[in-house]
Amino acid sequence: MAETGDLEHTPLFDLHVELGAKMVPFAGYSMPVQYPLGVMKEHLHCRGQAGLFDVSHMGQVILRGESYDAVANAFEQLVPMDVVGLDADKQRYGFFTNDEGGIEDDLMFANRGDHLFVVVNAACKEADIARMKAALEPAVTVEVVTDRALIALQGPAAEAALARLHPFVANMTFMDVVTANLLDAECWISRSGYTGEDGFEISVPSDMAEALCRALLEMVEVEPIGLGARDSLRLEAGLCLYGNDIDATTNPVEAGLTWAMQKVRRAGGDREGGFPGAPHIFSALAEGVAQKRVGFLPQGRAPMRAGTPIFASQEGGEQIGSVTSGGFGPSVNGPVAMGYVGSIHAATGTELYGEVRGKRMPLTVAKLPLIPANFKR
Amino acid sequence: MKFTEEHEWLRVEGDVVVVGVTAHAAEQLGDVVFVELPEVDTEVSKDDEVCVIESVKAASDILAPLDGEIVEVNEALVDEPGKVNEDPIGDAWFFKMKAADLSQMDDYMDEAAYNDFIG
Numbered sequence: 299m300a301e302t303g304d305l306e307h308t309p310l311f312d313l314h315v316e317l318g319a320k321m322v323p324f325a326g327y328s329m330p331v332q333y334p335l336g337v338m339k340e341h342l343h344c345r346g347q348a349g350l351f352d353v354s355h356m357g358q359v360i361l362r363g364e365s366y367d368a369v370a371n372a373f374e375q376l377v378p379m380d381v382v383g384l385d386a387d388k389q390r391y392g393f394f395t396n397d398e399g400g401i402e403d404d405l406m407f408a409n410r411g412d413h414l415f416v417v418v419n420a421a422c423k424e425a426d427i428a429r430m431k432a433a434l435e436p437a438v439t440v441e442v443v444t445d446r447a448l449i450a451l452q453g454p455a456a457e458a459a460l461a462r463l464h465p466f467v468a469n470m471t472f473m474d475v476v477t478a479n480l481l482d483a484e485c486w487i488s489r490s491g492y493t494g495e496d497g498f499e500i501s502v503p504s505d506m507a508e509a510l511c512r513a514l515l516e517m518v519e520v521e522p523i524g525l526g527a528r529d530s531l532r533l534e535a536g537l538c539l540y541g542n543d544i545d546a547t548t549n550p551v552e553a554g555l556t557w558a559m560q561k562v563r564r565a566g567g568d569r570e571g572g573f574p575g576a577p578h579i580f581s582a583l584a585e586g587v588a589q590k591r592v593g594f595l596p597q598g599r600a601p602m603r604a605g606t607p608i609f610a611s612q613e614g615g616e617q618i619g620s621v622t623s624g625g626f627g628p629s630v631n632g633p634v635a636m637g638y639v640g641s642i643h644a645a646t647g648t649e650l651y652g653e654v655r656g657k658r659m660p661l662t663v664a665k666l667p668l669i670p671a672n673f674k675r
Numbered sequence: 676m677k678f679t680e681e682h683e684w685l686r687v688e689g690d691v692v693v694v695g696v697t698a699h700a701a702e703q704l705g706d707v708v709f710v711e712l713p714e715v716d717t718e719v720s721k722d723d724e725v726c727v728i729e730s731v732k733a734a735s736d737i738l739a740p741l742d743g744e745i746v747e748v749n750e751a752l753v754d755e756p757g758k759v760n761e762d763p764i765g766d767a768w769f770f771k772m773k774a775a776d777l778s779q780m781d782d783y784m785d786e787a788a789y790n791d792f793i794g
Contacts, residue, residue, distance in 0.1 A: 633708075
């Protein structure tokens, strides 16, 4: 993203520079795209050991009202998720929809007992906050958290590493959320992430963020990981990047996100509809969709990047889809991509062609994720 | 050895010129994951796009630094593109060409000038 104005710094900016990161503009922030290890080794380290990510540019928002139920009922007006039925100390994936049934942003939300905690994408956070304020105030207060950093510790050794700072985290399973002190700082910890690996996301007071990261980075398992590897990790894991793989024109059914819309909110459910664009989403669920998001495994070694047009045959014919995210997958050890194709071409194993530099190269439609997920269920 | 502003190096070996990318270029590109080489016996003009090099970050081209003919390509890079990062000015040469006019080399920088160029 091109930025002309001054870039914001996260509380970890100085540490990134000290660690030798290459800093780039991202969603208005100066963020580390890679450290001296490099994208490939950072990616493989995260899958093999543990990687530490600064995601403080994302928006952290607390929604408070009379009770959790009151807040959850209000929030359900904005998202097609079961918020009311989410157990205390649990987190869930979701997205804001618009009147056409498109996706305005994707997010995580957690039932924190007396309030709802929401984490949204950096590039969308101003719009998201405005949307929540317009829809929810004054019955619900929308409190933007500005005094906390957000970090992610991801990978098979994440539990062992973080448990040295607080043994309780070993008891958490996927999507659990707790408040716990790390280095005497009150942290909000969830067992989640965006890499396809087990791990944790930790909201930490800004003035303790650097100390916490240093404590983790001192551990032999932990390396800092930049946005470059974050992108290849989430792509292999089949996770959407908002703005690339999903946007305001994407119906969640096309995007393969039906699983995220619990039955209680769908047609016939106890709290059916009531979110923007519900009729469009219900008709997509009932009648099917013209295109679907799928994984692509190019058969050669050439990466197929975002925008690569997809065809059904090696010569002639109309374009039937396109790549929305693509590159090299270090764990797959070859090119990986995802994108949309007409539903009749979306079956796993279908052979299609991506046009790279004027040449149509074969690819295979693949089930997402492209690597097995490694969550602690 | 000569260097271009496109971060290629050229080394004369007998009657052919060996071409690769500089260590600086390899570092800027990041981990190289794909290399597409020209066909042997292709006639090329200076500044023709002759190779594609893709890293974890992006795709870029290598331009023919001289008029001439491609006489040999380094097939090993196709299977092991990571060599470009490991040994950019040694093992990871891209192609050898027979130059139509070796005086075109005179336009390029020597090592000291290239080091100044990349700062």
